[in-house]
Amino acid sequence: MSDHVIDRVKTGIPGLDELIEGGFPRGDTILIAGKAGTGKSILATQFIYKGATDYNEPGVFVTLEEPPHLIKRNMIQFGMDLENLVKDKKIALVDLSPSKTVTPVTIGEYPSFDLSGLEAIILNHVKKLNAKRVVLDTLSIMAYRFKSRDILREEFFKLTASITRTGCTLLLTSEIPAHHQGLGVFDIEAFLASGVIVLYNEKISDTSRSRSIEVLKLRGSKHSSRIHSMRITDEGIRVWPGEISPGY
Ligand SMILES: Nc1ncnc2c1ncn2[C@@H]1O[C@H](COP(=O)(O)OP(=O)(O)OP(=O)(O)O)[C@@H](O)[C@H]1O
Ligand SMILES: [Mg+2]
Numbered sequence: 001m002s003d004h005v006i007d008r009v010k011t012g013i014p015g016l017d018e019l020i021e022g023g024f025p026r027g028d029t030i031l032i033a034g035k036a037g038t039g040k041s042i043l044a045t046q047f048i049y050k051g052a053t054d055y056n057e058p059g060v061f062v063t064l065e066e067p068p069h070l071i072k073r074n075m076i077q078f079g080m081d082l083e084n085l086v087k088d089k090k091i092a093l094v095d096l097s098p099s100k101t102v103t104p105v106t107i108g109e110y111p112s113f114d115l116s117g118l119e120a121i122i123l124n125h126v127k128k129l130n131a132k133r134v135v136l137d138t139l140s141i142m143a144y145r146f147k148s149r150d151i152l153r154e155e156f157f158k159l160t161a162s163i164t165r166t167g168c169t170l171l172l173t174s175e176i177p178a179h180h181q182g183l184g185v186f187d188i189e190a191f192l193a194s195g196v197i198v199l200y201n202e203k204i205s206d207t208s209r210s211r212s213i214e215v216l217k218l219r220g221s222k223h224s225s226r227i228h229s230m231r232i233t234d235e236g237i238r239v240w241p242g243e244i245s246p247g248y
Pocket of ligand 2: 040041042137
């Protein structure tokens with residue numbers, strides 16, 4: 001490989017790598033955005049699962065929303081057994097969901113304007129597993145803790161920079177509110193990320209919806225500028241690179 005070729009990380013999503021020159025640029029921060037139920041968590045979990053099973057890249061999945069037992073239950077529907085990977089120390093599922101009650105460190109203990117506690121936990125897991133992939137699902141949930149957008153931006157930047165400094169490729173998920181306009185948290189996250197992928201589940205008739213995926217930006221990459229069909233199958237998320245979404 002010549003020096004100017006960017007090292008690519010396989011996404012583990014069939015069809016997606018073909019839209020982005022072979023994968024995410026290694027060590028970058030990628031934002032997976034979309035409205036509720038568009039498949040952000042499934043895509044992010046599949047990235048961690050396939051990384052560990054197919055590409056020999058251990059991963060750390062930090063959940064700030066759904067409790068791990070539900071993530072495991074949902075993913076086993078796609079034949080992805082997270083429990084076994086946790087046992088084999090190929091992945092870590094870090095539970096920072098609000099439902100967690102008995103825990104040595106809860107989110108509530110983090111000072112409002114400082115994410116260094118969260119950073120320390122994540123870096124510790126990365127080191128233990130020699131992880132190459134990290135997911136934060138979802139950072140946006142912490143935004144309400146910050147009184148100032150400047151501090152929020154600063155803290156998110158410090159956190160994402162310290163994770164990618166380890167060489168890990170970082171996926172963030174972000175929910176785009178149903179009536180998104182103007183500057184929300186999404187804009188800060190999109191600003192911090194070198195790539196933004198948007199998932200859709202749009203109504204295409206009175207009686208049906210259609211899932212699709214768009215690479216909104218990906219620095220350093222000649223990516224597709226079309227909106228492609230995507231489906232949640234029995235094996236997880238799959239993209240059809242040659243198929244343009246019927247809604248577009
Ligand atoms: N086994 C399955 N087969 C097909 N589709 C499924 C399956 N399991 C879940 N889904 C679809 O995936 C959706 C959930 O995906 P996911 O949790 O990744 O969404 P999300 O974008 O993370 O949503 P949120 O913003 O609420 O966190 C469900 O609403 C459902 O439509
Ligand atoms: Mg989710």
